[in-house]
Amino acid sequence: MERNCREATMNGINVEKPNKYFDGKDKKDFLYHFGFGVDTIDIPAVFGDTKFVCTGGSPGRFKLYAEWFAKEAKIPCSENLSRSDRFVIYKTGPVCWINHGMGTPSLSIMLVESFKLMHHAGVKSPTFIRLGTSGGVGVPPGTVVVSTGAMNAELGDTYVQIIAGKRIERPTQLDSTLREALCAVGKEKNIPVETGKTMCADDFYEGQMRLDGYFCDYEEADKFNFLKKLNALGVRNIEMESTCFASFTCRAGFPSAIVCVTLLNRMDGDQVQIAKEQYIEYEERPFRLVTAYIRQQTGI
Ligand SMILES: O=P(O)(O)O[C@@H]1C[C@H](O)[C@@H](CO)O1
Numbered sequence: 001m002e003r004n005c006r007e008a009t010m011n012g013i014n015v016e017k018p019n020k021y022f023d024g025k026d027k028k029d030f031l032y033h034f035g036f037g038v039d040t041i042d043i044p045a046v047f048g049d050t051k052f053v054c055t056g057g058s059p060g061r062f063k064l065y066a067e068w069f070a071k072e073a074k075i076p077c078s079e080n081l082s083r084s085d086r087f088v089i090y091k092t093g094p095v096c097w098i099n100h101g102m103g104t105p106s107l108s109i110m111l112v113e114s115f116k117l118m119h120h121a122g123v124k125s126p127t128f129i130r131l132g133t134s135g136g137v138g139v140p141p142g143t144v145v146v147s148t149g150a151m152n153a154e155l156g157d158t159y160v161q162i163i164a165g166k167r168i169e170r171p172t173q174l175d176s177t178l179r180e181a182l183c184a185v186g187k188e189k190n191i192p193v194e195t196g197k198t199m200c201a202d203d204f205y206e207g208q209m210r211l212d213g214y215f216c217d218y219e220e221a222d223k224f225n226f227l228k229k230l231n232a233l234g235v236r237n238i239e240m241e242s243t244c245f246a247s248f249t250c251r252a253g254f255p256s257a258i259v260c261v262t263l264l265n266r267m268d269g270d271q272v273q274i275a276k277e278q279y280i281e282y283e284e285r286p287f288r289l290v291t292a293y294i295r296q297q298t299g300i
Pocket residue numbers: 056057058101102103131132133134204239240241
């Protein structure tokens with residue numbers, strides 16, 4: 001049965017308390033990949049009013065999203081608040097825009113430091129939304145997939161971590177209330193929205209059964225059989241972060257959603273070759289949907 005993370009949070013199910021070791025009175029926690037810590041900036045003053053953390057891979061796209069949001073809501077956009085060159089952090093009122101790089105290893109670092117940031121800022125239940133791009137599985141290019149769940153590369157609905165030499169699998173639930181609200185906004189705004197599972201691959205080429213990588217030791221028929229299998233399992237898009245994102249946010253008890261536009265239908269090809277204007281219009285779709293939802297929720 002599908003679980004709602006918000007309920008899970010309220011009932012205390014699946015929600016883990018922050019690690020006791022990083023927050024002792026004598027400890028001055030430093031967020032290494034953000035380049036600042038509790039000792040170097042006044043975290044509650046800068047981040048204490050955060051309600052939403054929006055994230056996605058590219059630093060340039062997230063700077064743009066923050067600027068677009070500020071312009072639309074007629075509020076100021078901060079400078080890049082990150083003091084490291086690993087990630088960018090922009091703030092527009094109650095919304096933080098932080099990029100996470102490509103793949104789950106990079107995302108996991110960004111999420112852990114964002115969760116610690118919210119903890120130090122005294123923010124109780126921030127909503128996390130991943131706005132990204134993906135390859136569609138049987139859906140037309142430009143479709144915005146709001147994920148019902150995340151599936152790993154072995155086609156299990158879990159996020160696999162190796163800790164102390166052991167394989168740990170954790171659930172990849174997403175918040176169904178948030179998803180439904182986002183879908184309703186998409187409909188209102190005439191944005192082509194679909195719901196379905198998102199497959200999280202470990203790489204862009206072989207892990208997604210592309211035929212255009214440098215290596216390929218399978219046949220074209222294997223690719224199509226795999227994509228058909230995914231489609232039959234309810235998968236509508238493939239990207240590279242969803243399992244970690246769903247698992248970490250649910251573990252922390254934060255409502256979360258994944259909203260990714262499809263750049264192509266993988267049933268029709270592998271190369272991502274889109275005219276610049278079309279690419280920007282596709283990139284804008286998750287932004288328009290999520291922004292409308294945030295503005296509706298916050299009244300800004
Ligand atoms: O959020 P983005 O668009 O960066 O995410 C997808 C998944 C991979 O990180 C990347 C591959 O092109 O795009």
